[in-house]
Amino acid sequence: MKLISYIQEKREIINLYLKNNLPSEKTEPVEIHQSIRYSVLNGGKRLRPILTMMTAELLGFSHEKVLPAAAGIELIHTFSLIHDDLPCMDNDDYRRGKLTNHKVYGEALATLAGDALLIMGINFICNNSKVKGISKESVLDALQYVLSKIGTEKMLGGQVDDINLQKKQANQEKIKKIYSNKTSALICASLNTASLLLNAKKDQFNALEKYGENIGMAFQITDDLLDIQQDNREENKSTYIKLFGIQESKKEALDYCERAKDNILLFGDKSALFIELADYIINRTY
Amino acid sequence: MKLISYIQEKREIINLYLKNNLPSEKTEPVEIHQSIRYSVLNGGKRLRPILTMMTAELLGFSHEKVLPAAAGIELIHTFSLIHDDLPCMDNDDYRRGKLTNHKVYGEALATLAGDALLIMGINFICNNSKVKGISKESVLDALQYVLSKIGTEKMLGGQVDDINLQKKQANQEKIKKIYSNKTSALICASLNTASLLLNAKKDQFNALEKYGENIGMAFQITDDLLDIQQDNREENKSTYIKLFGIQESKKEALDYCERAKDNILLFGDKSALFIELADYIINRTY
Secondary structure: OHHHHHHHHHHHHHHHHHHHHOOOOOOOOHHHHHHHHHHHOOOOOOHHHHHHHHHHHHOOOOHHHHHHHHHHHHHHHHHHHHHHHOOOOOOOOEEOOEEOHHHHHOHHHHHHHHHHHHHHHHHHHHHHHHOOOOOHHHHHHHHHHHHHHHOOOOHHHHHHHHHHHOOOOOOHHHHHHHHHHHHHHHHHHHHHHHHHHOOOOHHHHHHHHHHHHHHHHHHHHHHHHHHHHHOOOHHHOOHHHHHHOHHHHHHHHHHHHHHHHHHOHHHHHHHHHHHHHHHHHHHOOO | OHHHHHHHHHHHHHHHHHHHHOOOOOOOOHHHHHHHHHHHOOOOOOHHHHHHHHHHHHOOOOHHHHHHHHHHHHHHHHHHHHHHHOOOOOOOOEEOOEEOHHHHHOHHHHHHHHHHHHHHHHHHHHHHHHOOOOOHHHHHHHHHHHHHHHOOOOHHHHHHHHHHHOOOOOOHHHHHHHHHHHHHHHHHHHHHHHHHHOOOOHHHHHHHHHHHHHHHHHHHHHHHHHHHHHOOOHHHOOHHHHHHOHHHHHHHHHHHHHHHHHHOHHHHHHHHHHHHHHHHHHHOOO
């Protein structure tokens, strides 16, 4: 499969970039930099930065044109995971089979590591202006677009609504909105950061926006379905699966996947990898 | 006194800007926007945004040229206060005589409100590019400069070292470095964000950087001394006061203030307000 080797190749590129561009474990104060590297360099899928690089290539450019911003989005993603895992939030002890940041470094350092990763992530995006051919204007546009996807109107707002779900009655419409905000928003940002840095046309931007919305939903529902396979207890089912049931959730993921493939038709033959990716997202086993 | 009325006038401007430009309490999700407005609109001194506006005027421009960035820095300051107050950090129940954010809204929402304020603050700075005569290039430069002052190399690093102080032996040199990182760094950012937005000369930037470093130290030591006046218990003395003693701390604050006044001489007669401010910082009673 062309996609799998493509993903592996790009994952290595992003992993190397992160390893080389994060402060070392010896940089003072050492504790926070160790904590940051622990959470960032822990074998994540790197879906988001890979999407940024895929978009650059879709638009006819090298992935190198958007590499700093791609890495920045992965740092922002890691910030949201560390804070999400905190005892006052989801109170998770494990992530990707390893102890969560606060279980290793304590709550105070985990809170500050999340804050630091948000700041670093934004700084990485700013640093994309050092890439030849990328203007400071387009970097500022891309950054403001990313900010609009991660603030209280989207990603953080989704997290607030998610916390409140435990208090309030959930319904199908509400849970879809939460997934759109919590997951699809940053997926869209991953794609279209490249569009803004590389001055894509408006219809290209819009097509990618719809594609990102739909693969984000498919990705999150598939995540929930995979969780059930690993842990069959009824009480650990996500709210989404509880509301829709397993069969209907699978159908929903498939529908989102098919819609995503339609969204990307605009790019013709060049979109082959994006179509393969949409299928991969719902068929993956981890 | 010219300074007092100047501060009051500028404080009203910044308060109005914040009130009008933060999401309303009715914006969904309402809880987080209520939490954000609670902490931002709580009668802060607004020292940092006032410094940004003062610098614009020092350089011969209207304060309006830097108002969005000035407000952004105040939001970033508020983010750091909310996270600092959390139970896992300083565990403070009160700030400025009112319950801290997490005491009113809970830890989860306070954590997210801090995150959101950091994002909004950066977005406010980006929005300064909409002001006539301010280029996107200079906004990106100013933003990267602010980011360098609030990350792990400065502000957040100071917070990490501050947490570790409780475990390790403190000494005079170390506590000064912590104060420089925790307080002076954002004070410098407040001043020189205006310099970068308005293309100040390098020697002007450097003079303001030194001035900011020194008034930041004087400000933080004076804060500690004021805390003692309000709460005489030995165990509530700051580490700084414990290490230097009250008399020596007062002398240190005065020395920093005098050095700051020397730093600003470059600007000649125009620096009168900055000299008055340095004196005000160590003589204030709240």
